[in-house]
Amino acid sequence: MIPDYADLGCTEIVNSARASAYAQKYCLLAGCEPCPGIAEAVADEPYVDPVTDPAPWYDPAVPESAMFLGVMGVDAVGFSNSTRSRTPVQLVGDGAALGIARRSHRELVYSVLLLVTDQCALPYALEWLSAALQGAPCEGSCSGDELGVFACCPTGDGTRELRHLYGVALIDGPNVTSTRYEPEGIIAEVTFTLAAAVPWIYREPLAGLADWITLRSGSLLTFDPDEVYDDCPEVTPCLDDPLCPAPPLPVRAPVPVDPCYPTGAAEFYRSVVALAPVDQPEWLEAVPVLELGTGATALRRLIVRFWANPLGSDCMDVADPCGACTDIQIPYLPAGSKLTVDGRTQRAEVICPQGALGTATSAPTVYGPQGQSFEWPVFSCPVGVCIEILSTSATTAADARARVSLVPRSDVG
Incomplete structure (x- = not known):
């Protein structure tokens, strides 16, 4: 620099x-x-x-x-x-655990x-x-x-x-x-x-994803978006002996899920944007930044899903459930609010109108796939990305809009 x-x-x-x-x-x-x-x-x-x-x-x-x-x-x-x-930890015998x-x-x-x-x-x-x-x-x-x-x-x-x-x-x-x-x-x-x-x-956000999208301009579909992860088969370990099953593992604590998190089939507006593999720097990671304005009415059940698209296919045809990388899911956003989910700082905030008092800033709860824990996504190589934005038709205002950017980053400069 x-x-x-x-x-x-x-x-x-x-x-x-x-x-x-x-x-x-x-x-x-x-x-x-x-x-x-x-x-x-x-x-x-x-x-x-x-x-x-x-x-x-x-x-x-x-x-x-x-x-x-x-x-x-x-x-x-x-x-x-x-x-x-990295701090290696010396083993009792020869060598070390790299950490x-x-x-x-x-x-x-x-x-x-x-x-x-x-x-x-x-x-x-x-x-x-x-x-x-x-x-x-x-x-x-x-x-x-x-x-x-x-x-x-x-x-x-x-x-x-x-x-x-x-x-x-x-x-x-x-x-x-x-x-x-x-x-x-x-x-x-x-x-x-x-x-x-x-x-x-x-760096600056990649130019291929610079435009705002009016949510109501997307196609109108009725389906359950959470089912996409149910259709992806689980890998079976090849050394499991069907005649001599391994002893059961201890029961893990369940992943906490918001009891009020909306699930089930509904009518959604669906918008899709694409980033081709050639548009992403080959040696740099990239993180997403979501910006959204709810417009005149409160918005419920917002889902932004990222799909891997290594072949650069038409994103409207990408539907392989195993290609879904992760979700940004937020159950509720008030009318007139502005949401930012920023992968650069790993912070999410909502700016809400407060009448004569101006605005107030709050930190929303961000969920991942199926309303479970959210992990900040990082795209480490140019595989091509399809970004799907879903919002329930009953709560999507005519002036609601969103923009998703991918921002390259480096460790030195």
Whole structure:
């Protein structure tokens, strides 16, 4: 990743192109123009000065903010290191049990330059940077913010180069390591360290699944969607002796199922979207993100099912019950609500209208196949995916809509 741009919680922290443009007007760091395509990639006009643009840190109530010329990235360490590790456990005899591989959090160490034109602006620059690194305001338990960076200098709209990290928060700094006084201004070198609770580095969603779907535009069918898993035969161990059966295993605790979970046959709207194997990067995993708006009425018995489609067949014809990967099932969503089930952060939330109070955010219970436990799906190779969205016709509003995205991720970048 390049150190020239960082956006934390929707606040631009580092932008070397902006800082360079401002600094050149004062002949501070003249001739330095890193990544000139950043302005276009983040939909900014050509940079003029902190007041005219205005810059993220400019505050009309603080005159010295106009003398702060920006944050220029020097180095960013931690993106190119894998967080995966494995701790072997030594056996009593020779060798060891390898253990399970896991990924810890990711630490990102930034070195930046604060550029100011006079002594009074330097304290403000440090105050602003310290406040901006606290992230976006949150309520209750804070779980970090989204960090946007570029893998290389962007071109065009920057979609190809843009990367995202989640659950990011400041753990150290900012700390001033040196201060250099020039005739044209002051350059302070500062370091700070961020931690990403989610270790993965995410790309933009795959373009093949970018469109919203109106749920009522799907075909109308009457069936029991939970029966699909009943038709998949179980594999019989080949060494079981029919004349001498093995002793029965201990009884396992039953999987808890919501007693109010809706089952049985009903009339459903069914929409299907497809991702061909060639549309998914070959060496990257991908995770789904479901977004849904219920519209004017409450929605009941929502099912989003993922089917493996390695041959790239027409998804309307994919019906092999053994090809069903997993479900996202939610029994009830209130009218006017917005649902997000995000495989990147492994969180689900519903934003509900509260009249004059605005909105409230709740965490819904997400079920898996047949209303049982839900596991976050990961598509580890480009097998092709068919995504089926089902909602009961009696509760699907005319303006209800949904979108399912697949987002590639990597362990290093």
